[in-house]
Amino acid sequence: MRAVWAGRWLRTAYALLGDTPRRSASRGAPRRRRTQKDCRAGWEEEKSTDRVKWRQLEHRGPYFAPAYEPLPDGVRFFYNGEEASEWPAPGCDLPVFTPGWGPREMTVEERKVIKHLDKCDFTEMHRYFVDKAAARKALPREEKQKLKEEAEKLRQEFGYCILDGHREKIGNFKTEPPGLFQGRGDHPKMGMVKRRILPEDVVINCSRDSKIPEPPAGHQWKEVRSDNTVMWLASWKENIQSSIKYIMLNPSSKLKREKDWQKYEVARRLKGVVDEIRSQYRADWKSREMKQRQCAVALYLIDKLALRAGNEKEEGEAADTVGCCSLRVEHIQLHPEADGQEHVVEFDFLGKDSIRYCNRVPVEKPVYKNLQLFMENKEPGDDLFDRLTTASLNKHLQDLMGGLTAKVFRTYNASVTLQEQLRVLTRAEDSIAAKILSYNRANRAVAILCNHQRATPKAFEKSMQNLQTKIKVKKEQVAEARVELKRAKADHETQGDGKSRCFLEKKRRVLEKLQDQLARLSAQATDKEENKQVALGTSKLNYLDPRISIAWCKRFGVPVEKIYNKTQREKFAWALGMAGEDFEF
Template sequence: MSSSEDDIPLVRANGRANASTKSPATNGDLDPGMSVRFGPVQDKDVDMKDADAPAKRKSRASIDKKKSYTEPESSEDDQPLSKRRRTSVKHEDPESDDDVPLALNGRKLPKASETAIGEESDSDVPIERKLTAQKKKIEKRAEKVASLARKPSASKAKPVATTKKAVNGVKKEPADDKSSVKKVKAEPASLKKVKAKVKAESEDAEDGEEEYRWWDDPTKGDGTKKWTTLEHNGVVFPPPYEPLPKNVKLKYDGVPVVLHPEAEEVAGFFGSMLNSTHNVENPVFQKNFFMDFKDILKKTGGAKDSKGNKVDIKEFGKCDFKPIFEYYDAQREEKRNLPAAEKKRLKAEKDEQEAPYMTCTWDGRQQKVGNFRVEPPSLFRGRGEHPKTGRVKTRVQPEQVTINIGKEAKVPPPPPGHKWKEVKHDQEGTWLAMWQENINGNYKYVMLAANSDVKGQSDYKKFEKARELKKHIDKIRKDYTKNMKNDLMVERQKATAVYLIDKFALRAGNEKGEDEAETVGCCSLKYENITLKPPQTVVFDFLGKDSIRFYDEVMVDPQVFKNLKIFKKAPKKNGDEIFDRLTTSALNKHLQNYMPGLTAKVFRTYNASFTMSELLKEMKASGTIPEKIKAYNDANRRVAILCNHKRTVGAAHANQMEKMSERIKGLRLEKWRLRMQMLDLEPSLKKKKGASFFELDEDLTPEWVKEYQAFKVEEATQKITKKFEKDNEKLVADGEKAMKALELTERLSTVKDLEKKYAKENKTGKVEAEGRGPTVEKIEGSIKKLEQRIDAMLLQAQDKEDNKEVALGTSKINYIDPRLTVVFSKKFNVPIEKFFSKALREKFEWAIKSVEEDWEF
């Protein structure tokens, strides 16, 4: 009987792999499962040479996958695991967007010193060490919860009577066994509350449409059919291109050139974004743009000078886009400076034109549509270091768009002179329209808005699946711990991968094609992405989702360290996969043996939500609302650290920190001015308090002071001018005469006084006391308030710096069950608006309305 190489026992495949070894000691006071990226790691990398290494593993060729009308929500590629050794296979990343951000294929990763990640603050060391014990405690609690949830008493609890009619005209299902034993006992009371609340809300809505609480409807979402009837009005196409004025031209080698409108539009894409330096100064962006620009020039007849002579555009460096930029920048400025009333009128006109596209009728109910506008043509940017950045995104025509609509519904007419590519009636799809973009060949979908029933159900199912995982987590952890010593290589790799996904929140990951970047996850980790440092430290360094660098030093279980050492044995080298017997689809199929629908990404949601729920149980939030919010944010930060939720440091971070620093310096200068005013009132204070008390801080140089004063003058000018314009708009709106320019001149006289005051202070070195009836006591009170502001701003700046690599927003919105935030809000009487914006409150309406403060994850 034939057998696959995956079934070769590890003893045969790897020589001394199962030889007994002593467990190395832990590093310091950190335990396996925690990051040590800020802590000392002294040992050098392990030398991976081994005389008894198995035969060299061959790379497997990338498999191209045909595009289809596959439902965009389906996440996994179900290709079977090939019966041969391999190091790469192409399949789609279940957690990526359409525009999967990529880096150059095969590019070398930067050194840690070349990035902001892991380089600056060491402020996380205390909290990580402190949280080590807390993480172990939470994992122990998870085992207990899973054990309790599986007890017969939980599933055999007395069901809720099904004879009574429920809120939405459907029968209630028996008590949900997704909660713990404790929750089942409390269910009748909470159910009573929900029913009473629903009844009250339905009575309030008698005059209008009755609120549809789909989260209380157990029949919704069953099966694959998503809708019965669907009506909508199609999509909104961008307006046609408006040619540039005749006096605005691209210059080539100093000569203005005439272009075909299609080529001129593409030149305008680049010219209009000259202020986006990180794009237009990127050599890859320039190269890709110029390649496409030359192709379009060739197709449209090239460029000509004012006399009609042909101009051969060959060198990007000779192209001058400044005239185009200046034109578009002036247009943007003109739009910004429009009166508020005019902006309001234009917005109202646009809303009126787009109103028919903003909603659809889904099974007889009005639902908001999300992205009903077709993307306009532009230059593709991508995220991270995308190899196709700068390519031209062509204009989407109706002939490329497929409409999905009910059979009985009226098909929306395409723009005059055009027709749709196809009209479908796909009741298993939740998309309304789709087209294929030209950059990566990805399909773009028009979907319902985030606050629609369908999208809400998707979020609800996601978090319910994570709640279901809590009943199986102990068995999964027990099994992967056991299988990390399995004789079969494939089983050992599988167990190690699940450990890394569970403990360090790694994404599953899939290899990309040749025209894509090496963005990887756990299953597609390459030899060079892992460095081993004895006794049990692993350094991860790779480009993850969105081409964001994942860099972390972590303590792992001794057996995991041993396994990774085996998986890296020669003849493996750079470019070879660590988990060469494993694919994402194979891993997810393995996980589904524990629980239907379980995939690698559910662990991120479960770990974040369960951790937050445990932290909330121990929380004693008190004091003012800001203090309670801080307690919540501290818990959120702990979740982000415990669950390894990283983010890249934003391009604007340094600029924001610099602005905060300048503001703090400004407050310190104002503090000095107040002290000098005290001296103006009572010169004898110089002897009492000492000359040093009245000295200006060294970093507040005369040059900086003058710059700050100029800033204050400009700020005051803008403030007065804007107030004048706003007052005038209000007068005109009320049918009264607008004020004359002379009024503005009079108002600006205070700015002139301010300039004179600063000039006098700089000349004399003295500051005259200001305000009505100034006294030393009043000024001292003002100084005290100013010092409090300085302290608060310093704390704010420190928080911003400390959190620059911790994705608090990501945790709160995507991974922590929103019902936990609602529980905190209700339990500690903090308005939900403090945690969720208006858009998020609409998105998580189901969470806000479905739980009370006694709900448990």
């Protein structure tokens, strides 16, 4: 078998041809960051900052994933068709937190022998992990229950903190286990070894007067600090991109809820000035200054198409993806006329998570002309907006409205679209099920606007077929019930007694019930088909002001539980009481 790069078993497999992760090319001496002393000063001064501040924070520190067990002796590895008798040797040349095994890079000797991944045969290793997963699945009920209880115990011990006197849920209380880095898209660092995190890597953030978390026996924290202007409880630097990972609170916590609420309030403030901003950027399309023009056109695209800002990325560090400001000439095509419309721009690029954005849109003539201008004398690989960065764009936005950045447009347009679509699609006389379908349609309009895609579910075709079969059966049943009803009607007319009347009523109810079921099934089928490749969750969780949905529920008598599950209701608790039925975004 070939190297299978998908699947979690890889996390535990050996890294074969991983490059040594390069240290980020730090050019000069490390710059001075905020020190602990500065933090203390911040604490006492209560500087005006939009950062949420806390007074007291106590927690247990992160939970360290236990080390993996070594592969048993029987599991063999083949290279180029031959069994490698000595390799890979169990054991680990990296420091491990508990005695055990972890993924590692090849030694110098191994690298001399193993040069091509496609000559590696992982079959036995793969089977070992598949079997292990199957064994776990086949565990008797009591054993599973026991595992569950152990996990719950862990959650109780590590999964909560005390913040300003309240016990709050932590979002991710475990350090990330070592494994092979799985980037998305064509990632240059795919397959590199992600090191095990040790207590020595971890910075703890908590109140000075709290019980400081104990590092695991025989270990020490990298640092313990008390910075009350940040939301994280612990952090460490990861070795692939040398970015910092954080342990933070669950969305249901007060701190996160308030932040979320603020976000939507900023978007609502934009609503008040958006007309002005729009006429402003329209005017700037004709600006004499190139930079201003580019800014105005970019803003138009961000506003109209809900594009992301598009920060610059370091080449070779991540997959080649772009957003608005980092669009290149090769990503758009101009059509003077297409699909019966004028001034059509065709976009085709990879966005966040290497999700393809492919769209043809008619734009206003000045935008079209400007794009033409921006593309003149440029190579396909050149930046479309060569005078523009996200920083300068956001600087401009900040001047137009305090707190305004490019991403606010996405929030704003998503929420406005939901509100508008709900208004258009909901009919008061519809059943609850039909209303929920309308809600999903409105949600879907937003997801499409924001380009939230998903892979077609594995069993989609099959489950769709099953659904169609069910519909067919139901249709036959309805037809049959119709015939029976007719017969009962005729019987009642000839006999006219109470018994036949009763029978007639019964048949009528049966038919109604069946018709209802049929309607529900076809609605389900429509919904399913339309939703095939659209992910609704992301917009629901991150872009749609929950007060819009809650107000809609109240207005149309739909229970909120039909729209938000328990977790979502906890996250949006701030909005539950706030939004009356006439709330307007």
